[in-house]
Amino acid sequence: MLELRGLSKHFGGVKALDGLDLSVREGEIFGLIGPNGSGKSTAINLICGVYAESAGTVRFSGQVMNGKAPHERLRAGIARTFQNIRLFPNLTVWQNLWVAQNSPRDVAAQGFLSRWFGATRRTRRELAELLELADLGHKGDELASNLAFGEQRRLEFARAAAARPRLLLLDEPAAGMSRQEIEDLGGRIRGLRDSGVTILLVEHVMELVMGVTEQIAVLNFGKKIAFGTPGEVQRNEAVQEAYLGTSASDSGAAGEGA
Amino acid sequence: MSYYLGLLQLIGVHTLLGLSAYVLMLTGQLSLGQAGFFAIGAYSAGILTVIFELPILPALLAGALIAAFFAFLVGFPALRVKGLMLVVATIAFSEFVRLFFFNLSWRVPRGDIHVGPDSTNGFREIRYFVANGWSAWEITTFVWIFVILVMAALWWMDRSRAGAVLRAVGEDELAAQSAGINLTAVKVTAMTAGGFIAGIGGALYAHTATYVDHLTFTVLLATFAISYPILGGLSSVFGTLVAVIFIQGVLVEGLRFLGDWRNIVFGLLIIAAMNLKPSGLFDARTTLLLRRSVGLGGRE
Ligand SMILES: Nc1ncnc2c1ncn2[C@@H]1O[C@H](COP(=O)(O)OP(=O)(O)OP(=O)(O)O)[C@@H](O)[C@H]1O
Numbered sequence: 111m112l113e114l115r116g117l118s119k120h121f122g123g124v125k126a127l128d129g130l131d132l133s134v135r136e137g138e139i140f141g142l143i144g145p146n147g148s149g150k151s152t153a154i155n156l157i158c159g160v161y162a163e164s165a166g167t168v169r170f171s172g173q174v175m176n177g178k179a180p181h182e183r184l185r186a187g188i189a190r191t192f193q194n195i196r197l198f199p200n201l202t203v204w205q206n207l208w209v210a211q212n213s214p215r216d217v218a219a220q221g222f223l224s225r226w227f228g229a230t231r232r233t234r235r236e237l238a239e240l241l242e243l244a245d246l247g248h249k250g251d252e253l254a255s256n257l258a259f260g261e262q263r264r265l266e267f268a269r270a271a272a273a274r275p276r277l278l279l280l281d282e283p284a285a286g287m288s289r290q291e292i293e294d295l296g297g298r299i300r301g302l303r304d305s306g307v308t309i310l311l312v313e314h315v316m317e318l319v320m321g322v323t324e325q326i327a328v329l330n331f332g333k334k335i336a337f338g339t340p341g342e343v344q345r346n347e348a349v350q351e352a353y354l355g356t357s358a359s360d361s362g363a364a365g366e367g368a
Numbered sequence: 369m370s371y372y373l374g375l376l377q378l379i380g381v382h383t384l385l386g387l388s389a390y391v392l393m394l395t396g397q398l399s400l401g402q403a404g405f406f407a408i409g410a411y412s413a414g415i416l417t418v419i420f421e422l423p424i425l426p427a428l429l430a431g432a433l434i435a436a437f438f439a440f441l442v443g444f445p446a447l448r449v450k451g452l453m454l455v456v457a458t459i460a461f462s463e464f465v466r467l468f469f470f471n472l473s474w475r476v477p478r479g480d481i482h483v484g485p486d487s488t489n490g491f492r493e494i495r496y497f498v499a500n501g502w503s504a505w506e507i508t509t510f511v512w513i514f515v516i517l518v519m520a521a522l523w524w525m526d527r528s529r530a531g532a533v534l535r536a537v538g539e540d541e542l543a544a545q546s547a548g549i550n551l552t553a554v555k556v557t558a559m560t561a562g563g564f565i566a567g568i569g570g571a572l573y574a575h576t577a578t579y580v581d582h583l584t585f586t587v588l589l590a591t592f593a594i595s596y597p598i599l600g601g602l603s604s605v606f607g608t609l610v611a612v613i614f615i616q617g618v619l620v621e622g623l624r625f626l627g628d629w630r631n632i633v634f635g636l637l638i639i640a641a642m643n644l645k646p647s648g649l650f651d652a653r654t655t656l657l658l659r660r661s662v663g664l665g666g667r668e
């Protein structure tokens with residue numbers, strides 16, 4: 111479903127991503143891990159079109175995505191969340207989801223007027239369902255900036271889901287979460303996958319990655335150094351070295367990794 | 369009495385000018401091009417009633433459409449510049465428009481005189497209202513019908529999904545794009561709508577003043593346009609109205625005795641307001657609070 115070939119991004123002299131090859135199959139939860147600065151966020155930004163690649167191709171459902179703007183890629187089915195939450199802080203929770211209803215299905219189902227100036231009953235129902243799923247049912251009229259950290263993460267996740275993606279890119283969705291919230295997040299990720307969404311998970315919290323993913327690729331200095339099932343990756347020596355070679359304590363990643 | 373009616377007309381026209389900047393500011397674009405669109409509306413509608421002898425309504429609509437068309441054209445290059453660069457680029461546009469009308473001479477005979485724009489001498493005899501025997505009351509009502517129509521349309525738009533999308537772009541372009549919003553379409557549409565509204569304002573201004581020249585449309589006018597929504601905040605269109613009444617009704621008129629010092633006081637006031645209340649007189653939180661306290665709920 112997602113094919114990356116020789117994907118590279120150079121920032122001046124820094125090779126943030128250096129010839130990444132990756133295939134994510136439809137319906138799987140795919141993990142992308144690596145020490146800080148190894149190029150994970152860069153990969154996500156290339157896949158969803160925020161950065162233009164220096165070399166290589168991004169292919170999604172057989173279609174080449176190179177040169178397409180982020181909103182076009184979203185409409186093709188690629189949604190994402192951000193490492194540092196990026197909500198619309200002065201919009202209400204409800205509005206944050208409302209503006210994100212941009213899937214071709216939603217566009218086709220609503221006429222121009224009802225899409226921009228009205229809200230059909232179906233829209234309201236669907237947004238209410240999303241709110242419930244995100245455990246924000248009672249917070250619809252709250253400004254996004256007034257939410258607690260965990261709620262903001264859930265809202266961003268729900269906003270991505272509101273676009274009905276076929277592929278969801280999650281950039282460290284568990285960062286800063288409590289153990290309970292992480293468990294909860296694992297459930298949401300699986301739930302979304304079970305409804306047919308393919309997931310690319312970038313994460314430092316190993317218990318989450320090892321718990322939900324089926325395949326994992328490991329990056330170090332912009333290059334893929336390992337690939338396999340969670341078990342295989344955990345036993346891989348190159349991976350253990352990469353994590354021990356960087357400051358293992360601040361990433362909190364090596365715990366289960368090494 | 370006619371002094372107050374004249375002031376009321378001016379407040380109405382400036383409210384339209386402020387609202388044209390308001391729409392753009394929702395998407396995070398700060399433009400000093402509004403004076404240019406206002407000028408295009410003023411001259412176009414004036415030419416249509418004076419030279420082509422059209423009635424006021426079609427002339428006004430055409431003036432607004434022509435201004436909107438130029439705003440649409442300006443919208444595309446404006447996408448590539450942000451913040452201060454956009455401010456500078458739009459000043460350049462306004463100045464270009466001003467200089468165009470400074471040089472425009474299009475005189476046609478009418479009876480024993482000539483009418484039409486006369487370059488440096490300005491465009492006189494935009495006398496549609498007088499020639500058709502409108503009273504000051506009728507003119508004022510006519511102006512305010514448009515002010516109310518535009519305010520109502522924007523107020524309604526603000527609470528619809530379209531308004532939320534404009535604001536989403538203004539708050540975080542990257543997040544908006546990533547959520548599937550087409551930045552180009554949204555920003556150019558906002559620019560076009562802003563041009564349309566400024567064009568209505570300009571058309572009304574030309575006919576209430578009966579005389580315009582290039583000096584009417586300087587950077588000062590463009591600064592007024594953006595200072596209304598800055599002072600009034602972006603929570604609702606009423607902030608802009610309140611700011612216009614305050615600046616035009618209280619400051620400009622009330623401080624007339626200060627002469628040129630007025631501009632300095634005006635500048636200081638804007639700076640003070642921006643520092644004390646960066647989000648304007650009413651911020652999003654305050655509005656939500658007000659809306660709830662009168663039982664309207666917070667949603668659309
Ligand atoms: N916009 C940018 N300009 C310059 N350099 C950048 C930019 N974005 C990333 N980099 C550099 O590219 C490298 C990879 O960064 P990236 O953010 O992709 O890492 P990451 O794997 O997501 O790290 P983390 O786990 O800390 O989020 C780093 O050396 C970073 O400094």
Ligand SMILES: [Mg+2]
Pocket residue numbers: 150151152193281
């Ligand atoms: Mg990162």
